Each structure stands twice: as structure tokens, then as C-alpha cells.
Amino acid sequence: MQLLAQEEYGLRCLTRLSRHDGDGPLTIQEIARAEGLSPDYAAKLLRELRRGGLVTSTRGAAGGYRLTRPAGEITVWDAIEVLGGSLFPERFCECHPGLQKDCVRGTDCALRALWRRVDGAIRRVLVGITLDDLRRSEPEMIRWLAIDEPRNAEIS
Numbered sequence: 001m002q003l004l005a006q007e008e009y010g011l012r013c014l015t016r017l018s019r020h021d022g023d024g025p026l027t028i029q030e031i032a033r034a035e036g037l038s039p040d041y042a043a044k045l046l047r048e049l050r051r052g053g054l055v056t057s058t059r060g061a062a063g064g065y066r067l068t069r070p071a072g073e074i075t076v077w078d079a080i081e082v083l084g085g086s087l088f089p090e091r092f093c094e095c096h097p098g099l100q101k102d103c104v105r106g107t108d109c110a111l112r113a114l115w116r117r118v119d120g121a122i123r124r125v126l127v128g129i130t131l132d133d134l135r136r137s138e139p140e141m142i143r144w145l146a147i148d149e150p151r152n153a154e155i156s
């Protein structure tokens with residue numbers, strides 16, 4: 001499994017906005033340049049984040065994008081949900097029937113149980129991490145996540 005580019009870059013845009021919080025809005029060009037994205041792609045991501053209620057935009061010369069709530073109130077899961085959704089959506093099995101019209105394991109599937117468990121575990125971790133938490137440097141984040149390991153030990 002892997003995160004889609006949209007989820008990675010969308011989180012990077014949100015993290016950029018969280019670090020700039022209180023200093024006025026950031027323009028698409030500023031966000032794109034800071035995150036190494038094309039302005040068109042940054043605009044697409046910010047449009048999705050706006051539709052999802054995580055950012056707001058202001059038009060005009062002094063306009064740009066800001067978070068809709070404080071960084072400590074927006075979780076990584078909020079962003080993933082807006083940008084891509086669940087790793088194992090409810091209708092996942094319908095997309096993988098093999099050569100049949102319907103999956104041959106439609107009523108009894110150990111894999112479905114596994115993927116739901118993995119999805120739930122990932123969701124529980126990401127709900128506990130906010131944009132404010134992501135303001136840490138990488139070494140600080142590694143230490144912070146290690147401190148949190150006992151609470152999330154069942155996920156290992």
C-alpha cells in the first residue's frame with residue numbers, strides 16, 4: 001500500500017499553511033514554490049482542500065489560502081479523507097471480482113477482515129496526529145512518535 005501523490009502533496013500544502021498561520025494568507029504561487037509543485041497542481045489540491053472544508057480562500061491582491069481552523073484541530077486523517085478517502089473503502093471488494101461478475105469470496109473473506117483491520121489501525125493513528133504536530137522537525141517527530149508507541153502498540 002502507498003499514499004497517492006495527491007495525499008502526500010495535499011498534506012504538504014496544509015503543513016505549509018499551518019506553519020504560516022497568523023501571518024496572512026499564502027498564494028498558490030507561494031505554496032507551489034515552497035513545496036516544489038507546479039502552480040496548476042497546487043491549485044488543484046487547494047481546490048479539493050477548500051471543498052473539503054480544510055482551507056478557505058480570499059480573492060484579490062492580498063488574497064490567498066488559510067486553514068479554516070487552528071492547526072491543532074485539523075488531523076492528518078481529516079486531510080486523507082478529503083484528498084483520497086479510506087484505504088479500504090466499503091465498496092472495495094466490488095472493484096476486485098477477478099474474472100467473475102461478483103467476487104468469489106463475497107460472503108466469507110479473510111482478506112476483507114484483514115484490510116478492514118489495517119484501515120482501522122491506520123485511521124486511529126492518523127486521527128491522533130494534527131497539523132500542529134507536523135510542525136516538528138523530522139528528528140523531533142521521530143522522538144515524539146516513539147514516545148507514543150506504547151499507546152499504539154496493538155498496531156505493531
